[in-house]
Every structure is written in structure tokens, then in C-alpha cells.
Amino acid sequence: MEKISVFMDDYRSPPDGYVFVETIDECIELLRKFDIEHLSLDHDLISKTRNGTMLVQMMIDEKLFANRITIHSANSVAGKGMYNHFKQAQKDLIMPPTIIVSLRPLPLKFIPPRVLQHYMDVM
Known part of the structure; x- marks a missing residue:
């Protein structure tokens, strides 16, 4: 199975080499079809009801x-909630x-080069 890296956002541009998706449906489809490295x-x-938290729950339910x-969400409360859902899934032995799992909020306007190194380490 082909390995890819995926960046889901509706505002920021992805780092080079990443497949860009804007919705949770696009992301789930890639998780089902590819081996995702990062x-x-x-x-x-864009959708206020279909957000990152919903995606995390779908991923855990389907073990994707x-x-x-x-x-990387700039929404500190929701981002930490997503992170905690993944960590709890690991504690519950649902997720390996x-x-x-990293919590690294990205600013909306400018991404410093040192922050991008986190993404370059995958390549």
C-alpha cells in the first residue's frame, strides 16, 4: 500500500509533499485507502458541525x-480535546x-521555518 502524508485544513496551505484535504470526508477516504505516514x-x-473532533471519533471508532x-489547530481548547481523545484511545488499547501523537498549534498567518521542520522530519 502506498504511503502518503496528509494535511487537513480549510485555511492554511500544506507543507510540500503533503496531500491536502479540506473536509473530514476526504480525510476518512484517504485513511481507508492509503497507509498514512503523517x-x-x-x-x-468550513463546516461548523463536521470538525476535527468528529473526525477523531470516526478514526477511533473505525480504527483508522x-x-x-x-x-495543528489554533483552537487551543478543541485541539487539546482531539489530542486527549487519541491519548485515551491509546490508554484503552484501541489505538496502538x-x-x-503531537499537539503543535500552528498560527493562522505565518508558519516559522523551525515549526515546519516538524513536517520535514517525515519525508
Whole structure:
């Protein structure tokens, strides 16, 4: 199965080499069809009801994971909630403990080069 990295956001542009998706439906489709090396997730999307938290719950329910997951949402409360859902799934042995989950909020306007290094380490 082909390995890809995915960046889900409706505002920011993805780092080079990432497949860009704007909705949770697009993201779930890729999780079902590909081996995802790195998945970077935003919370607040165009749809106010179909957001990152809903995606995380779908991923846990269907056991669809990536090798590495980053929550990059600037929404600190929702981003931390997404992170905590993944960590709880690991504690509950639903999600493998080998999956690295990171909480690294990205600013909306400018992404400093040192922050992008987190994404370049995947390549």
C-alpha cells in the first residue's frame, strides 16, 4: 500500500509533499485507502458541525490511524480535546501505543521555518 502524508485544513496551505484535504470526508477516504505516514489535523473547518473532533471519533471508532498524528489547530481548547481523545484511545488499547501523537498549534498567518521542520522530519 502506498504511503502518503496528509494535511487537513480549510485555511492554511500544506507543507510540500503533503496531500491536502479540506473536509473530514476526504480525510476518512484517504485513511481507508492509503497507509498514512503523517496526518496533520485542524479542528475548525468550513463546516461548523463536521470538525476535527468528529473526525477523531470516526478514526477511533473505525480504527483508522496514521503512523504519526499531529494536531495543528489554533483552537487551543478543541485541539487539546482531539489530542486527549487519541491519548485515551491509546490508554484503552484501541489505538496502538506506538503511534506518536503531537499537539503543535500552528498560527493562522505565518508558519516559522523551525515549526515546519516538524513536517520535514517525515519525508
